[in-house]
Amino acid sequence: MKVGVADTTFARVDMGAEAIDELRRHASIAIERYTVPGVKDLPVASKILLEDRGCDIVIALGMPGGKEKDRICAHEASQGLIRAQLMTNKHIIEVFVHEDEAKDDSELAWLAKNRAREHALNAILLVLHPERLVKQAGTGQRQGFEDAGPARQ
Numbered sequence: 001m002k003v004g005v006a007d008t009t010f011a012r013v014d015m016g017a018e019a020i021d022e023l024r025r026h027a028s029i030a031i032e033r034y035t036v037p038g039v040k041d042l043p044v045a046s047k048i049l050l051e052d053r054g055c056d057i058v059i060a061l062g063m064p065g066g067k068e069k070d071r072i073c074a075h076e077a078s079q080g081l082i083r084a085q086l087m088t089n090k091h092i093i094e095v096f097v098h099e100d101e102a103k104d105d106s107e108l109a110w111l112a113k114n115r116a117r118e119h120a121l122n123a124i125l126l127v128l129h130p131e132r133l134v135k136q137a138g139t140g141q142r143q144g145f146e147d148a149g150p151a152r153q
Contacts, residue, residue: 001127002030003120004049004058010038011063012105013112015095019059022120027128039064039096040073043080050088057123058092061116066100074098091126095119097144115144 003023007016020031032053034045039062046058060081064074074096081092097115102108122143125132140148 001027001057001124002032002053002055003123003127004046004053004055005031005033005061006042006045006049006058007033007035007061008038008042008063009035011061011097011112012099013063013097013109015061015063015097015112015116018113018116019061019095019120022117023124026121027124029124038062038073039077040080042077043084046081046092047084047088050084050090050092055090057090057127059095059116059119059123060092061095063097063099063112066098070098091123093119093123093126095143101144111144118143 005016005019016033016035023029023031032049032055034049036042036045042060042062046060049055049058062077064070078094081094085092095115097112099108102111138150140150142148
């Protein structure tokens with residue numbers, strides 16, 4: 001298994017390093033990192049990791065700002081990541097942390113690190129242990145903040 005980690009210099013936390021550390025803690029796998037300037041560069045970086053560098057899955061990490069134009073850029077990047085998945089028939093796990101999700105820099109750093117690590121585990125599960133994800137279906141899993149849990153019936 002080879003996991004691609006695409007991240008950005010625009011992010012205010014080294015989310016790529018967090019994801020790589022978590023991947024190494026839980027699996028003996030090859031990792032290929034590709035760092036680009038911003039979130040709109042992540043789709044092509046992810047596609048290159050999948051097609052040219054032989055990755056089985058990619059974790060695309062970015063930190064859009066908190067302004068409306070940043071939300072638009074994040075949406076465009078997200079659409080590009082979806083297209084890249086469909087073009088390659090491989091998963092790209094989008095891991096975005098918007099600056100306005102946190103009340104201060106400390107919480108922002110915590111959230112970015114936690115979300116990157118939890119999605120690194122999701123990448124391992126998707127490729128190596130998909131049956132474990134089936135067992136979690138409908139359980140309200142969240143990456144970063146506390147899980148929501150299943151809806152009460």
